[in-house]
Amino acid sequence: MTEEEAFEFVKHTLKEERITPYRKDEIEIVHSVEDCINCGLCINHCPVVAAIGVDRFTGPRSIAVELSRSPPEFWSTADKVYLCTGCGTCREVCPKNVNIPEVVNLVRARIFKHRPDLVPKGLHVVREIITKYNLAFEPWEDPEEKVESRDVRLERLGIPYIEDIIKTGAEVLFYPGCQAEELAQEVREAAKVVLSYFDVDFTLIDEMSCCGLPSELMGDDETSRKLSALLKGKVEALGIKKVVTTCAGCTSMLSKISQRDNWDIPIYHMVEYLVEEVGLVQISEALGSTSEFSDVTVTVHDPCHLIRHTSRRTMEDAIEILKAINGVKIVISEAEDSCCGGGGLVAYHSKDVANAVVQENLVAINKTGADRILAPCPLCTAQIEANLFRSGSSVEVDDLMVFIAKRLPKK
Ligand code: SF4
Numbered sequence: 001m002t003e004e005e006a007f008e009f010v011k012h013t014l015k016e017e018r019i020t021p022y023r024k025d026e027i028e029i030v031h032s033v034e035d036c037i038n039c040g041l042c043i044n045h046c047p048v049v050a051a052i053g054v055d056r057f058t059g060p061r062s063i064a065v066e067l068s069r070s071p072p073e074f075w076s077t078a079d080k081v082y083l084c085t086g087c088g089t090c091r092e093v094c095p096k097n098v099n100i101p102e103v104v105n106l107v108r109a110r111i112f113k114h115r116p117d118l119v120p121k122g123l124h125v126v127r128e129i130i131t132k133y134n135l136a137f138e139p140w141e142d143p144e145e146k147v148e149s150r151d152v153r154l155e156r157l158g159i160p161y162i163e164d165i166i167k168t169g170a171e172v173l174f175y176p177g178c179q180a181e182e183l184a185q186e187v188r189e190a191a192k193v194v195l196s197y198f199d200v201d202f203t204l205i206d207e208m209s210c211c212g213l214p215s216e217l218m219g220d221d222e223t224s225r226k227l228s229a230l231l232k233g234k235v236e237a238l239g240i241k242k243v244v245t246t247c248a249g250c251t252s253m254l255s256k257i258s259q260r261d262n263w264d265i266p267i268y269h270m271v272e273y274l275v276e277e278v279g280l281v282q283i284s285e286a287l288g289s290t291s292e293f294s295d296v297t298v299t300v301h302d303p304c305h306l307i308r309h310t311s312r313r314t315m316e317d318a319i320e321i322l323k324a325i326n327g328v329k330i331v332i333s334e335a336e337d338s339c340c341g342g343g344g345l346v347a348y349h350s351k352d353v354a355n356a357v358v359q360e361n362l363v364a365i366n367k368t369g370a371d372r373i374l375a376p377c378p379l380c381t382a383q384i385e386a387n388l389f390r391s392g393s394s395v396e397v398d399d400l401m402v403f404i405a406k407r408l409p410k411k
């Protein structure tokens with residue numbers, strides 16, 4: 001039987017089950033699963049399996065197998081496929097390069113399209129917010145309250161406020177991402193302070209809109225593509241030459257869509273931009289001259305979206321920047337590159353799972369004896385901070401950009 005004949009044969013069943021055939025790019029992902037040699041390495045390294053056990057989360061290999069299931073069995077994967085944090089550890093350790101995180105996205109996309117009733121309710125709430133505001137978080141109802149909250153945070157941290165600049169023809173677009181735009185405003189402001197200090201010609205975006213990652217993660221490809229097209233239009237209208245962001249998730253998503261949709265401009269995480277474009281010499285001169293802070297021992301957290309979805313180099317750059325700061329001692333956490341549980345939208349419907357995943361990090365952070373943990377991503381920072389606080393730990397948490405901005409000399 002030829003492929004066409006086989007398709008004709010099953011077409012009726014597909015229609016009955018409301019299944020559409022795979023697209024060409026999806027077929028490549030499906031085929032990658034056929035390379036699996038059942039070695040089990042991915043299961044041994046999956047942080048969700050380690051945190052909640054294989055009874056509740058059967059693990060990466062089993063998710064991959066779901067792709068070959070018949071429709072009714074396929075729908076039954078919904079109870080576990082939403083528990084994957086998308087950390088990418090399975091892909092990293094897989095000797096056959098099976099792309100499990102993409103398989104997860106593919107399964108979620110099919111469930112979203114054909115059986116939206118099986119998508120966790122928490123994700124439908126996020127979707128409604130995105131559809132209404134083009135942002136992953138509900139904007140502040142009262143803009144004055146938002147400003148007040150920002151100013152209180154900045155005052156507490158000792159970071160100055162710099163007016164927003166929105167202009168065409170700047171060298172760099174600073175894209176804060178939804179979280180820093182609406183919740184972690186201090187990260188957005190800290191980045192502006194750092195860029196201004198090093199005389200970077202930058203602009204912000206007029207009316208922030210989401211990069212599309214949360215939509216992609218819930219399986220809503222249509223909205224994700226709509227958002228990336230909207231953003232591309234804004235980027236083109238601004239005529240900028242580079243995009244810089246402070247969010248690990250935005251860095252990986254923007255890198256992906258800029259390649260896919262031919263943006264023809266490089267995407268940087270701020271850490272990467274500072275080292276590559278400003279230079280360690282200038283950074284060391286600025287940060288090595290501050291003496292008003294007492295000595296501090298820090299440890300770092302490596303966001304999955306940087307080290308496993310973008311490049312491990314960014315965290316090496318982060319360490320180089322920290323070494324340049326006066327009075328900073330760096331200690332390495334045993335779980336430095338373990339997933340914090342904050343990804344994959346898991347916390348929106350199964351907070352207990354997200355919080356179980358971060359426990360390994362908390363134990364390791366406390367063991368380092370550090371005063372402070374730093375992460376170059378507002379999502380990881382929030383997840384670690386909330387859980388450290390709940391556990392009664394005295395270790396403080398900062399987004400890396402906030403830590404740097406605080407220590408820049410006043411100009
Ligand atoms: S991406 Fe991470 S959480 Fe998801 S299956 Fe792979 S190792 Fe597990």
Ligand code: SF4
Binds near residue numbers: 039
């Ligand atoms: S690590 Fe790769 S080859 Fe080994 S079981 Fe997992 S998916 Fe298959």
